[in-house]
Amino acid sequence: MIPPPTVRLSRIDGEFVVARLDPAAPLPPELFTADAPILSVTRTTSELSIVCLPTLAPKGADTDGPWDAWYIEGPIPFGLTGVVQSVVSPLSARAIPVFVVSTFDSDLILVPSTHAAVAAAALREAGHEVR
Numbered sequence: 001m002i003p004p005p006t007v008r009l010s011r012i013d014g015e016f017v018v019a020r021l022d023p024a025a026p027l028p029p030e031l032f033t034a035d036a037p038i039l040s041v042t043r044t045t046s047e048l049s050i051v052c053l054p055t056l057a058p059k060g061a062d063t064d065g066p067w068d069a070w071y072i073e074g075p076i077p078f079g080l081t082g083v084v085q086s087v088v089s090p091l092s093a094r095a096i097p098v099f100v101v102s103t104f105d106s107d108l109i110l111v112p113s114t115h116a117a118v119a120a121a122a123l124r125e126a127g128h129e130v131r
Helices: 083-094 112-126
Strands: 008-021 040-043 047-053 062-072 099-102 109-111
Touching: 008 109, 008 112, 062 112, 083 099, 083 109, 083 112, 109 112
Parallel strands: none
Antiparallel strands: 008 047, 008 062, 040 047, 062 109, 099 109
C-alpha cells in the first residue's frame, strides 16, 4: 500500500463563513468587487453555496461559521490521489468538522474556528507541515 502524501498547509488570515442561498438566487455583485483572501461560489440544482468573509455574506443567506482556513500548497497534479484524504482523516479522527473547497491547483481545508488549534496539532502529528 502506498503511504498517504504529506503536504504543506498555509493558514489564510481571517475567519470565514459558508453561506447558502436558493439555487436560483442571483450572485451578489459585491462579492466580486471585494478584496478577500477567499471567495468560492458553487451553484448546483439544490443550492448556491458561498465561502466568504462574514462581512460579505449575502443578506438572507443561511450561514455557518466562523471557520479557519488552510491552503494546501500546490499545484497538486490531477492524477495524485489521497491528498484530501490525508488531511481530512486526522481531523475526522479527532471529530473535527471539515469543509473542503477545491480549486484547479489545490484544495482549501476549513475547520470551525473553535477547533483550529487542535486541527493544526492533528495535522502536524500526521506529518503535514502547517504554517
